[in-house]
Amino acid sequence: MAESMRGMRLGSQSLESDRGVELSERQTIDFRCSAGHEFSMVFSLTAELPDTWECKKCDEIATRLEAGKEVDLAVGELSTQRSHYDMVLERRSKKELEALLQEVLVDMRKRRSEGRLTA
Ligand SMILES: [Zn+2]
Numbered sequence: 001m002a003e004s005m006r007g008m009r010l011g012s013q014s015l016e017s018d019r020g021v022e023l024s025e026r027q028t029i030d031f032r033c034s035a036g037h038e039f040s041m042v043f044s045l046t047a048e049l050p051d052t053w054e055c056k057k058c059d060e061i062a063t064r065l066e067a068g069k070e071v072d073l074a075v076g077e078l079s080t081q082r083s084h085y086d087m088v089l090e091r092r093s094k095k096e097l098e099a100l101l102q103e104v105l106v107d108m109r110k111r112r113s114e115g116r117l118t119a
Contacts, residue, residue, distance in 0.1 A: 031055070031062035032070060 025045045032038045033055035039062070043049060051071050055062045063070040 030065040030068075032065055033058060033060035033062035035060050037062065038065075 026042050027045050028040045028042055030040050031053045035058050037055050037057040039056045051064050052061045
């Protein structure tokens with residue numbers, strides 16, 4: 001059921017984009033990698049432009065050039081930082097949970113040894 005629905009949606013999307021490609025104009029976008037390689041990619045004017053592209057000449061990630069300058073990737077870096085921060089938070093909370101679990105276990109053992117907890 002889900003498969004057929006997805007197929008139908010993909011089908012209608014590709015029909016639309018086929019029509020769009022014929023009608024839309026193209027733009028040439030330049031990229032430059034950290035090794036200094038420059039290359040161009042052709043995109044439809046309506047396409048969402050990627051900020052980075054894998055370099056054609058080496059394996060570096062190339063950055064999109066806008067008016068000869070590399071686009072600002074600060075937004076992407078920010079989200080990377082945020083996810084790293086999330087990971088740190090997650091790790092810390094796990095550690096706290098483990099510590100809490102230890103406390104509970106110790107408390108349970110203590111109660112059990114005192115005969116107050118039979119389970
Ligand atoms: Zn390169």
